[in-house]
Amino acid sequence: MPEQVDPQVREIADEALSILDEWRGSSQSLSRESLCARIGCDDRTLREALRLLRLDGYLVIAVPSGGYRFATCHEDVQGYLRQMKSRIKKQSAVVTVMEHRAKQEFGEPVEQLSMGLGS
Numbered sequence: 001m002p003e004q005v006d007p008q009v010r011e012i013a014d015e016a017l018s019i020l021d022e023w024r025g026s027s028q029s030l031s032r033e034s035l036c037a038r039i040g041c042d043d044r045t046l047r048e049a050l051r052l053l054r055l056d057g058y059l060v061i062a063v064p065s066g067g068y069r070f071a072t073c074h075e076d077v078q079g080y081l082r083q084m085k086s087r088i089k090k091q092s093a094v095v096t097v098m099e100h101r102a103k104q105e106f107g108e109p110v111e112q113l114s115m116g117l118g119s
Contacts, residue, residue, distance in 0.1 A: 005052060013049035013056075015039045020060060020070060029067030 019038055023030060036046050050068060053060050059071040061080035071077045102110040 003055075006048075009045060009048050009052060012039055012041050012045055013052040016046065016049050017053055017058065020058075020068065024070050025072060026069060027072055029063045029065070029069040031067045035068065 016035060016039060019030065019035060032043060032046060036043055039046065041049070050060055050062075059077055060068055061071050061076055062068055062083070064079075064083070071080070099110050
């Protein structure tokens with residue numbers, strides 16, 4: 001079943017895409033604050049909009065120094081994916097510990113989540 005997308009988030013994703021397109025091919029990034037100000041949205045909505053763009057196949061990366069831009073090479077994508085996988089691994093550890101602790105505390109297992117994460 002396809003994911004339900006908030007029409008407002010889709011609209012913000014389209015606006016973000018238009019702005020990022022102006023910078024395509026540049027190694028400079030646009031700060032989250034700058035994008036939010038130009039679009040007129042909050043930080044959380046912008047991050048969700050950028051997630052939608054990535055799900056649509058756009059190679060939008062967050063750079064370690066801050067901000068967003070299109071990847072300009074394979075190494076950009078590798079670096080971004082390395083960051084994401086590190087965050088996923090840390091969050092997965094939290095899920096595992098909380099599931100175990102909830103079972104101890106409440107005497108019954110919490111539904112274990114299948115993260116469906118490949119390596």
